[in-house]
Amino acid sequence: MDYGQVVANGLMIGAVYACIAVGFSLVWGVLNVINMMHGSFIMLGGYLTFFAWLHLKVSPIVSVVPVAVILFVLGYLIQYLMINRVVTQPVLTTLTLTFGLDMILYNFMNLWFTATPRRVALDLGRLDLGGVVLPLDRVVAMILALVLTGLLYAVMRTSRIGRAIVAVRMDRDAAALMGIRVNQVYAITFGIGALMAGACGALVAVVFPITTSVTGLFLGKAFVICVIGGLGSVPGALVGGLALGLIEAFAGFWFSPQTAILTGFLIMLVLLVVRPTGLVGRRGYE
Amino acid sequence: MEAKAWRNGIGRLAAALVFGALAAGMAHAQTIKIGAPLALTGGLADEGKKQAIAYDMWLKRVNAQGGINVAGKRMKVELIEYDYQTQEQRAQQLAEKLIVDDKVDFLLAPFGSGHTKVVAGVAERYGVPVMATSASSDVIFNQGYKYLFGTLAPNSGSVENLIAVVTKGIPSAKRIAILGREDVFPKAMATVMSDAAKKAGLEIISLEYYPVGALDLATPIAKIRSLKPDWIYVTGYSKDLVLAKKQMADLNVTAPVVTMITGPVYREFIDSLGPLAEGVTSASWWHHSAQFKGDDPWGSTKAFYDEFVAREKSDPDYVHAAAAAALVALQKAVEKAGTTDKAKVRDALASLDIVTFYGPIKFSANGMNGGRDLPIIQVQGGKPVVLHPESIKQGTLRPVK
Numbered sequence: 001m002d003y004g005q006v007v008a009n010g011l012m013i014g015a016v017y018a019c020i021a022v023g024f025s026l027v028w029g030v031l032n033v034i035n036m037m038h039g040s041f042i043m044l045g046g047y048l049t050f051f052a053w054l055h056l057k058v059s060p061i062v063s064v065v066p067v068a069v070i071l072f073v074l075g076y077l078i079q080y081l082m083i084n085r086v087v088t089q090p091v092l093t094t095l096t097l098t099f100g101l102d103m104i105l106y107n108f109m110n111l112w113f114t115a116t117p118r119r120v121a122l123d124l125g126r127l128d129l130g131g132v133v134l135p136l137d138r139v140v141a142m143i144l145a146l147v148l149t150g151l152l153y154a155v156m157r158t159s160r161i162g163r164a165i166v167a168v169r170m171d172r173d174a175a176a177l178m179g180i181r182v183n184q185v186y187a188i189t190f191g192i193g194a195l196m197a198g199a200c201g202a203l204v205a206v207v208f209p210i211t212t213s214v215t216g217l218f219l220g221k222a223f224v225i226c227v228i229g230g231l232g233s234v235p236g237a238l239v240g241g242l243a244l245g246l247i248e249a250f251a252g253f254w255f256s257p258q259t260a261i262l263t264g265f266l267i268m269l270v271l272l273v274v275r276p277t278g279l280v281g282r283r284g285y286e
Numbered sequence: 287m288e289a290k291a292w293r294n295g296i297g298r299l300a301a302a303l304v305f306g307a308l309a310a311g312m313a314h315a316q317t318i319k320i321g322a323p324l325a326l327t328g329g330l331a332d333e334g335k336k337q338a339i340a341y342d343m344w345l346k347r348v349n350a351q352g353g354i355n356v357a358g359k360r361m362k363v364e365l366i367e368y369d370y371q372t373q374e375q376r377a378q379q380l381a382e383k384l385i386v387d388d389k390v391d392f393l394l395a396p397f398g399s400g401h402t403k404v405v406a407g408v409a410e411r412y413g414v415p416v417m418a419t420s421a422s423s424d425v426i427f428n429q430g431y432k433y434l435f436g437t438l439a440p441n442s443g444s445v446e447n448l449i450a451v452v453t454k455g456i457p458s459a460k461r462i463a464i465l466g467r468e469d470v471f472p473k474a475m476a477t478v479m480s481d482a483a484k485k486a487g488l489e490i491i492s493l494e495y496y497p498v499g500a501l502d503l504a505t506p507i508a509k510i511r512s513l514k515p516d517w518i519y520v521t522g523y524s525k526d527l528v529l530a531k532k533q534m535a536d537l538n539v540t541a542p543v544v545t546m547i548t549g550p551v552y553r554e555f556i557d558s559l560g561p562l563a564e565g566v567t568s569a570s571w572w573h574h575s576a577q578f579k580g581d582d583p584w585g586s587t588k589a590f591y592d593e594f595v596a597r598e599k600s601d602p603d604y605v606h607a608a609a610a611a612a613l614v615a616l617q618k619a620v621e622k623a624g625t626t627d628k629a630k631v632r633d634a635l636a637s638l639d640i641v642t643f644y645g646p647i648k649f650s651a652n653g654m655n656g657g658r659d660l661p662i663i664q665v666q667g668g669k670p671v672v673l674h675p676e677s678i679k680q681g682t683l684r685p686v687k
Contacts, residue, residue, distance in 0.1 A: 005537075009504040115332065117525040119532065119558035126536060135536030208501070209528040209558060217501055252505030257496035258468060260505065 004132040006253045007246070012138045014245020016203060019145035020218055021225035022152060022237035023196030029232015030169040030189045032091055033083060036098040038222055039215035040105045041194050045071055045201020046210040047113050053120050053205075060120055060206050061140065068199040075194025080187040087186060102215075109212045117209040141203040146238075148199050152192070153234040165189050169232065227268045230278025239280045317364045318354055318626055320616070321384030322394040323377045323405060326369035333397040333605060334372075337419060340602075340609035341365055341394070343593060347583035354617050357624035366390060370401075377401050381408040391626050392417070392616055395434075397605070399423040399470070406434040415619075415632045417612035418653075420605055422571070423474060427652040433628075435635050435653045437608045437615065437644065441474055444569035444660040445482045451662045451674045452517065452543055452567070453486065455683030459543045461491045463515035465506055465530070467522035468495040475521045475547045491515055500526070507533050517543040524549060528558050535562050542685040543567065550665050553601050560668075565686035567664045567673070572604040572644055575670060576661045576678045580642035582614040590643040611644035 052058040124136035156162040229240020251263035325334030352360035370376040393416040395402040402421040409416035418436030466476025527549035549555040584590040594602040623634035650656035662674040671681040
């Protein structure tokens, strides 16, 4: 097997990883909330996409938008009604709250959808570039993931709400003094985190079987990516996602599939010691 | 007033009914008690529930027929179930409680080899016959337990049949690539395949395991592509196998023979893969398309299947069937012994030789059901088709396109 294929595999899964992590990273960075619901949000997005495709024949590429909107509303409400009440408490309090909420959401999904794996049977075929095979659905997912991540980056840099989020992240009290409604910004940020998870779920539904049993796996990946790339920034999630994708692909190729996951965690540990800010540091708040 | 009179009347009627039922109960005071520690919550909840469904189906059937025939007298059966929450310690405690407190006559082991071993240890100490419904690893049955009997056949049996079917159908399939999940049963099935294939003179060109937490299988599958195997053999659970087959198609990886253990056995595998499932072979302990006529409360595989589908709105798999079959074996052993005496029923189990809806049941010396020719299946035209054994064959092996 040539290296071209290894790199292609790594980049394709890496873009999806970036998409998985970016919402999680944003919420963690801005709110200092470790959202344990992130994996379940992704799967909920996946299920909404699956049922839209199954019953209404809506292509996942189209349902990304409504699914993302639904998740935004859900995330906004959860933050506004619940997490905002304890958001200034130590991180363990909010972690416990989101952990509890995740158990509720997870069990409801288990009840409604069951853990039986399902799949959006949308096989678009593949591109063959001189021996390097690219499955088209993964290519589409990769492009969409990059577009979504880029879009979030643009929103954070240029829009009023984006600047407000960054301001709150830099200094909550100063932002409040400047007339920013902090609670509102928190709710919108959490909403955006959920929106990214939902959109990512729509992409995941195209490339992976969807089942409730993988929610923890997504959450774990988001953690590793955030630590590798750097917390709270869009480029951090992107770099972390692509890096993890490539690390796993090469470790799996050179050694064995078991070593792939191990290597990801090892590099995470090394980075925690050597460069706790992650690869793309915290040079500034974008 | 009228309402009061009514209520009064109903009260009297209820009292009469309760009294009548009590009296009837006295007449049938002797019931056979069977104890079952079940994983109804926790990690194995899905499997535990499958067992509970099968037990309940059997119980209703048997009691509707008046109970088990013990030396000409019908004895009703009472099933005592406790949730051991997928915790080994609790399984052990509950097995002891069932024997000592509830005074059960027989025990049913929980799902999986590990917890079966724990419960079998307790049962052995008290001399209570215990039926294993879903343990297929030899290590449980080579402990010298005399009271343990299991309805599944050893892992190696299914693999040997598979190799026989493939080498006969597609003799050119000589080079095998194995990809297994690093997990108790899937890993055992990969190792057993590797050993059996070598013994059959086939070549294992790669044997790799992927970890339980693998989200993506692109790398190991792309590796297999460069080896150009004649036979790709993957083990795992439905989610892994759906992903593996999809990524094989994505990366243009295929072989004349593609086996997935135990994917095609489950309906969701075929449903979610659609045309991609076509041609995949598998082995199972039981499949509902393997029809048997048997001497049991159902009488035939079809009757069991129909009742299950009407009740659960889905297809039964081997877990359901093996659980119900364990109770059938116990029932037949009690009938044969003509008593509920534990040691005598144990001897009757050891010499049992019957055919049921589940297939033949005949325990070998170690207590495992050895008298079974395990079915080999292939997905053809979107449905699982039995390739082996000859007696229930529905089609012949086709190379994967």
